Amino acid sequence: MAAEVGQFALILALLLAVVQSMTPLWGAHRGDRILMAVGRQAAVLQALFVSLAFGCLAYIFVTCDFSVALAAQHSNTAQPTAYRFAATWGNHEGSMLLWVLILALCGGVLAAFGGTLRETLQARVLGIQGLIAASFHGFLLFTSNPFLRLDPAPSEGMELNPLLQDPGLVLHPPVLYAGYVGFSVAFCFAVAALIEGRVDAAWARWVRPWVLAAWIPLTLGITLGSAWAYYELGWGGWWFWDPVENASLMPWLLGTALLHSALVLERRGALVSWTVLLCILTFSLSLVGTFLVRSGILTSVHAFAVDPKRGVYVLGIIALTTGLSLALYAWRAPAIRSGALFQPLSREGGITLNNLFLTALTATVFLGTFSPVFIEMLNNDKISVGPPYYARTFVPLAFVLLLLVVFGPMLNWKRDDWRATLVRIRVPAALAAGVLLLGLIANGLAGVITAGGLGLAAWLLAGSVLVLARRWWAGRAYLGRAIRTTPRALYGLTLAHAGLGLLALGITGVTAWESDKVLNMRLGDTVAFAGRTLTLSAFETVTGPNYEARQARFTVTGQGKPYMLSSEKRFYASAQTQTTEAGIRVTPLGNLYVSVGEESPQGVVVRLWDHPLIVWIWIGGFVMALGGAVSLSDRRLRLGAAVKAVPAAAQPVAAE
């Protein structure tokens, strides 16, 4: 029953999306308010019906209705309920449904709460949104229908990939998709503005919260994904330059550029056509990110099942959305009034430089990810691009960009003076120089990169605190009031930039001081490692809800109170796969990471890692997202926009 309801709801949603794409565009063209109102109704109804369809699919998964093919392939009665629910989006069809659900919810929010927008602009935005929604409903229904029945129904389903049965992965896709899809709103605004031929500060005030609302979950999603790879894949790395990871990084980099350029547009009315272009490109990269890995063009460890028919459809959608919008851009953008002038040395100039670097970084990742495809086309060579490429291209560019981060907020709008700027940044500069010097003394010239990394972290942290300190110092006579009246956006800026500093600290720490050790251990054996002593105090078979595991427990002494750490190799019977659960002791100074390997007569293979400061990588990511959230709550962003505009993702359920 649920499958049929879901199927009909999805068909209705497709029809409503078609209505939503046609009527408001025509209405805005004709100035017909009734047609525009129909568009709003259609958007709200579409959101309701997609929610219904998603609810049906979730119900099918949770109740283990194996007469639905998708559930039979990805759910299992032995799987805990939370993971049965998460399995709803742990597969191609379900994750696509989640994608359109978020898209439809964005549309619904725009329609229901966009009352302060100029009516024609709102109608056009909704129309473009409807076009995107319709094409993806079509994609779902015609190539990836999640509600297909299976006859006869099996009594037991196949299991969700055990690697995905993890709290981090339950949250990861909805959060990441909220980010990807959130950028669709900025895209719709950009296209609508091109149709209208009008970009103004009001437009920018509307776009910026949406960009921010997409950027926050994207930042969170990437951070969660990296943390998951660290603890679940069992080999202690945190970023692998895998195509799927790159696919999420590209829209993030460009989205970050957009976040800054929209600020210039909102405040100063400059960088108009550039911001519009960024809106288009960011969403295009999000599309590429979600879909290219499913088209079979690239291989990836993370990829879903590859189907060329889907690939053609997806590429068709990308070709139409991006191609048409860029063509529209080529035609209409030159006519849009170009913005206010500014001196090279000014806040605007700084942000332009930031955009330049972020775009270059995006291009680096794009080339690294896709050059295998193009090189093969040109001369039939197969190449693979790995970390060494990124170490030589991405890392130096990112380093320079991070050096520049501190300057931006120190510069005045319109014009500034070199000498005055240098005086303003003297404290973080002195601090960074001190750290650099100490690092060089401690590590010698061989450690110049380490010292540079630490100096950079100090520079970023001190530089972001300086933003607040300067404001409070200026109002020190009435400090209480100065603190109270500091806009939240400024706290957001401080947090986001400080997050980058923490990230730099973590990356430097783990790159410079990581150490590991592999050995065979028997019960009762003791090993000294990185200032700690580990004893294998228990080694036994344990049974989980849907797996059996060989669990090793270690007693760790040294560096504070003794504690227990356990690592296990799990065997999932119904999926016929093994996973390794690492034992990780997380402390601010560094993680102790233990994972067990094969057993033999000599004992069990134990791999130990010491990851100094690594946790700051993810704390940095979370702090950046928090900065975004604080900034989003700023009054200034709410004034122009009646909505807080956080696209509600499908309620993710915390596992366990």
Add this chain to the structure above:
Amino acid sequence: MRRLIFILPVVLFAAVLIGFFAGLGRDPALLPSTMIGKPVPEFSLPSVRPGDQGFATADLGGEPMLINFYASWCAACRIEHPLLMRLRAEGVLLHGVDWKDQPQAGYQWLQDRGDPYVRVGSDVSGRTGIDMGVSAVPETFVIDKQGRVRYRHVGAVTPQLWDETLRPLMDKLRSES
């Protein structure tokens, strides 16, 4: 002139799109190998295991076998490794080559995860792999009784690939004279 700058994005995008569409037809995991049917090029590699006998062309032939190229830095190798361990338990003749990797790292990897190989050579420069046409690890070759390459698989070996392709092929090769 200014106009051209605005047209540039759509032109670039069209070029990228052509690349994507052209790339669509190919299966990234399926690579033609010029080596199919030819004898494995001459090689002699030191062992990854300290003090063990190396891996050389002389070890090939007699029985159908698999040569698996791996590296400690390779992500997908981790995915296929449990299956390789299963193959070893089932008695499949499986040799390994640690490609473009430090032998210590390759050895540690085997210590850590289990060692599925009969012989395992260390190809630090990657020369042997290049002679075989390896583009990226993991890659797996099926070698027949005469020491000729009969099949090449790029990417992790999956249980499905083993059951549907590699095992039947090796059974067939075993019955060849």
